[in-house]
Amino acid sequence: MGVLTGKTVAILATDGFEQVELTEPMEKVKDAGAEVHIVSLASGEIQGMQHADKGDKFPVDKTVDEVSAADYNGLILPGGVLNPDTLRANAKAVQFVRDFFVQHKPVSAICHGPWLLAEADVLKGRTITSFASIKTDLMNAGANWVDQEVVVDQGLTTSRDPDDLEAFCKKVVEELREGKHEEQTA
Structure with a gap:
């Protein structure tokens, strides 16, 4: 049994999206025992990118209309330029993200993924x-931005x-293993 057995994680x-920023975290979380769902705006498949070139397509497990943050133990937000820019224009996707913070659940975002956190x-x-x-x-959204490999602040990993x-x-x-962060603020 892995350290995340019994946990379910959403990747929005x-x-x-930058393909490796979805596939590597998904693989590591699955290897640790968690169930992972790719959540998107519509059913079907989503197109990954390998920098400026098209990558692979990935099946969508659930749409934002079908899920709630209450269904998950944590959230991962991959980057890529188009991905978070499109997601931040969707009110349901933005609320889905916000609800993880209200519920004090771990959220992880890489590269351009934090754009969605600003929204x-x-x-x-x-x-x-x-x-x-x-x-x-x-910074305009109120963050203290630092140039570091990885930063963890009250359950938020970037x-x-x-x-x-x-x-x-x-x-x-x-962070997913630790679970809920009571001191986390919305």
């Missing part, structure tokens, strides 16, 4: 990192880019 993504208005006073090009957006995936995945599993 849509077309344009969900959950960054005030939090120390985070991201892909450098969205630093100003995150990293800069695919080069940080090893450290990111390790912290994702640790």
